[in-house]
Amino acid sequence: MSSNHCQEMRLLLQADVDGELQAAEAARVAAHLDSCPDCSRLQQQLLALSATLRDTLPKHSAPEHLRQAVRARLRGAPGRQAAARRWPVGIASALVGIAASLALFAVLPMRGADGMQDWVVAAHVRALQPQHLLDVASTDRHTVKPWFAGRLSFSPPVRDLAADGFPLIGARLDSLPGSEAAVLVYRRREHVINLFIWPATAEGETAEGSRDGYNFVHWAADGMTFWAVSDLNAQELLEFAGRVR
Amino acid sequence: MKWRGRPQPGRREDAARPEFEDVVLTHLDAAYGLARWLVRDPNLAEDVVQEAVLRGINYFASFRGEDGRAWLMRIVRNTAYTMLAARQQAGRIEAGDSDAVLDVPDPDDGPELALSRQDDAARLERALAALPIELRECLVLKEIEELSYKEIAHITGVPIGTVMSRLWRARRALMVAEGAADDEQ
Structure with missing residues (x-):
C-alpha cells in the first residue's frame, strides 16, 4: 500500500498534523486516511511523536542571571542605539551578514577618520573567512613579534594577555586605506578579537561603538593607532583594550 | 572622533x-x-x-x-x-x-542528561540533539515553539517547501530512533 501516492501524501499528512491545511486539503487527507491503513498509522505516529516531544523535552528558560544581564544591557544601550541610528535605515538593514559587509567594503567611499570603523570591521569580518585569520599561528609573543620584522616598516607592541583571559593565537598582515596594518589575533572564549595596529600621529584619539553587530574600540598611543574589533560584548572588549593599553 | x-x-x-x-x-x-x-x-x-x-x-x-x-x-x-x-x-x-584554551563540551554529555529522567525521553532528546542543525532547528521551532511553517521559513530563511521536507526528515529520523517507524524508504 506504500505507493507513490502515499509518498506524496506524507508532506500533506504532516501539514495536516501541524494544522497547516485549508479545509479542502484536510478533507482530501481525511478521505485518503479512511482508505489507507499505512498512512493512517503514520498519522498516529506523527501525532504521538509530537505529543512526546512536547511532553518530555525540557523547556529551557533563560536563567535569571542572563535575564538580568540582558536587562542591564538594554538600559545601557542608548549610545549604541544612537550609533546605529545615525546610519540610513536602508544601509543598516542591508548590513546583515558577512556578504553584505564585504559589499560595504567595496562600495563605501572613504570618509576620513569617520570611515575607518567601517574598514576595520569589514577587515575583521573578512578575516573570519576560512584561511584568512592568521599568517602566523602562535601563542608566543616572542614568536609573533619577530615575525613582523622585515614584513613591516614598524614594530607593533605585542602583549601576552593569556593571564587576563585573552590568549594570543597569532597574527597577520592586513591592508587598510593609507597603511599596512599589523593584526594581532586574540581570543576570549570562542570570540575572536582582531587588534589592528599601524603608525599614526593622532595621540589621544579614541572611539568606541558597534557596526553590524561587531564592537570596536579605538585609541592611539606611543605613535601607533589601535583598533580592536570583535563580536565579543562591549564590556569585555573594553576590558581587553584596557589590558593592551 | x-x-x-x-x-x-x-x-x-x-x-x-x-x-x-x-x-x-x-x-x-x-x-x-x-x-x-x-x-x-x-x-x-x-x-x-x-x-x-x-x-x-x-x-x-x-x-x-x-x-x-x-x-x-x-x-x-x-x-x-x-x-x-x-x-x-x-x-x-x-x-x-598542545595547550588549547578552547573548551568544547561534549554535546551528548550535558548535565541535564544526568538528571533522573525516563530513558525514552533521554533517548529522544539525544536523537534530537544529534540531528543536523538545519533539521533540528525546524523541529524545535515547530514542536517546542509551536510556530507556523511560514514563521519557520522566515526565521530560517528558506522556502516553506524546504521547511516541510526538513520537518519530515527530522521526524522520520526521530521515529527511527524511537523504533516506532516502519522500515520503508
Whole structure:
C-alpha cells in the first residue's frame, strides 16, 4: 500500500498534523486516511511523536542571571542605539551578514577618520573567512613579534594577555586605506578579537561603538593607532583594550 | 572622533527603546531555548542571546512591528550560526596546539542528561540533539515553539517547501530512533 501516492501524501499528512491545511486539503487527507491503513498509522505516529516531544523535552528558560544581564544591557544601550541610528535605515538593514559587509567594503567611499570603523570591521569580518585569520599561528609573543620584522616598516607592541583571559593565537598582515596594518589575533572564549595596529600621529584619539553587530574600540598611543574589533560584548572588549593599553 | 560628537537623533529612539525592551524580555525564554537547542551548550547559548540582543539593538530600526518573537528568533538563529562557525574556526586554529584554551563540551554529555529522567525521553532528546542543525532547528521551532511553517521559513530563511521536507526528515529520523517507524524508504 506504500505507493507513490502515499509518498506524496506524507508532506500533506504532516501539514495536516501541524494544522497547516485549508479545509479542502484536510478533507482530501481525511478521505485518503479512511482508505489507507499505512498512512493512517503514520498519522498516529506523527501525532504521538509530537505529543512526546512536547511532553518530555525540557523547556529551557533563560536563567535569571542572563535575564538580568540582558536587562542591564538594554538600559545601557542608548549610545549604541544612537550609533546605529545615525546610519540610513536602508544601509543598516542591508548590513546583515558577512556578504553584505564585504559589499560595504567595496562600495563605501572613504570618509576620513569617520570611515575607518567601517574598514576595520569589514577587515575583521573578512578575516573570519576560512584561511584568512592568521599568517602566523602562535601563542608566543616572542614568536609573533619577530615575525613582523622585515614584513613591516614598524614594530607593533605585542602583549601576552593569556593571564587576563585573552590568549594570543597569532597574527597577520592586513591592508587598510593609507597603511599596512599589523593584526594581532586574540581570543576570549570562542570570540575572536582582531587588534589592528599601524603608525599614526593622532595621540589621544579614541572611539568606541558597534557596526553590524561587531564592537570596536579605538585609541592611539606611543605613535601607533589601535583598533580592536570583535563580536565579543562591549564590556569585555573594553576590558581587553584596557589590558593592551 | 567626529562621529561621537554628532547630534543625537533624540526622540525617536527614546520612544522605540521600551518597545525593543518589551520584545526582548517577553521572548527571552524562547530566544534562550532556541539558542540552547542550536548550540547544545548552555554557556555558549547565553553568549548567543547576549550577542543577539546587541545585534537586535542595531537592527531594531528595521523592525516593522511584525511578530516580535519571530523577529528576535531570526536574529538569535543567525547569531548562533555565526558563533558556531567562529568556534569551529577557532577549533581549527587550535588543532595541533598542545595547550588549547578552547573548551568544547561534549554535546551528548550535558548535565541535564544526568538528571533522573525516563530513558525514552533521554533517548529522544539525544536523537534530537544529534540531528543536523538545519533539521533540528525546524523541529524545535515547530514542536517546542509551536510556530507556523511560514514563521519557520522566515526565521530560517528558506522556502516553506524546504521547511516541510526538513520537518519530515527530522521526524522520520526521530521515529527511527524511537523504533516506532516502519522500515520503508
